[in-house]
Amino acid sequence: DSGVTQTPKHLITATGQRVTLRCSPRSGDLSVYWYQQSLDQGLQFLIQYYNGEERAKGNILERFSAQQFPDLHSELNLSSLELGDSALYFCASSVVETSGYTFGSGTRLTVV
Amino acid sequence: KNQVEQSPQSLIILEGKNCTLQCNYTVSPFSNLRWYKQDTGRGPVSLTIMTFSENTKSNGRYTATLDADTKQSSLHITASQLSDSASYICVVTGYSSASKIIFGSGTRLSIRP
Numbered sequence: 105d106s107g108v109t110q111t112p113k114h115l116i117t118a119t120g121q122r123v124t125l126r127c128s129p130r131s132g133d134l135s136v137y138w139y140q141q142s143l144d145q146g147l148q149f150l151i152q153y154y155n156g157e158e159r160a161k162g163n164i165l166e167r168f169s170a171q172q173f174p175d176l177h178s179e180l181n182l183s184s185l186e187l188g189d190s191a192l193y194f195c196a197s198s199v200v201e202t203s204g205y206t207f208g209s210g211t212r213l214t215v216v
Numbered sequence: 217k218n219q220v221e222q223s224p225q226s227l228i229i230l231e232g233k234n235c236t237l238q239c240n241y242t243v244s245p246f247s248n249l250r251w252y253k254q255d256t257g258r259g260p261v262s263l264t265i266m267t268f269s270e271n272t273k274s275n276g277r278y279t280a281t282l283d284a285d286t287k288q289s290s291l292h293i294t295a296s297q298l299s300d301s302a303s304y305i306c307v308v309t310g311y312s313s314a315s316k317i318i319f320g321s322g323t324r325l326s327i328r329p
Contacts, residue, residue, distance in 0.1 A: 106259065149317055194260075207259035207260050
């Protein structure tokens with residue numbers, strides 16, 4: 105157990121639907137990062153939050169949004185889902201940006 | 217352009233043999249370099265993290281080296297085991313900016329008995 109908790113582990117939904125992925129960072133970590141990993145592809149950075157505020161954006165689609173709540177957990181919202189959104193979505197957390205990240209076990213999203 | 221390139225893309229070796237994975241980067245200014253191991257379908261697990269002042273760091277049978285002058289890093293695995301079969305990812309962070317977290321595409325390592 106890495107200390108980073110992601111729920112749900114698996115999610116199957118239809119095209120056009122909206123889903124919410126949840127991440128609880130490791131205790132004491134203020135930064136949360138979201139990554140997307142499509143089949144046999146590398147990790148793509150989506151977005152980072154630090155202590156409740158958006159810190160950096162990567163290759164995140166406009167249909168996707170995220171937020172970090174006062175208790176530091178974060179949610180990634182994916183809307184108007186397309187088949188190509190099927191992927192593993194990982195959350196990672198760290199104390200500060202330049203420290204090591206700890207990854208969660210991911211949410212596997214399948215869009216049918 | 218900030219880039220991280222890993223080689224080889226894939227590698228197959230026999231159990232018990234050693235191997236070395238390469239990572240070249242152009243990220244500047246440089247904060248740190250990390251090596252992660254990712255089993256299929258699982259989250260990456262940190263192996264080592266090095267700043268520009270560190271040349272070598274070990275974690276069991278894994279030894280990472282860093283040459284900040286040539287912007288090259290290597291991950292050496294000694295006496296490989298079947299459980300070492302995974303993707304190994306090099307991640308370079310630019311100085312204090314998450315938008316400069318650059319992931320390499322990884323090396324897929326397969327250990328054969």
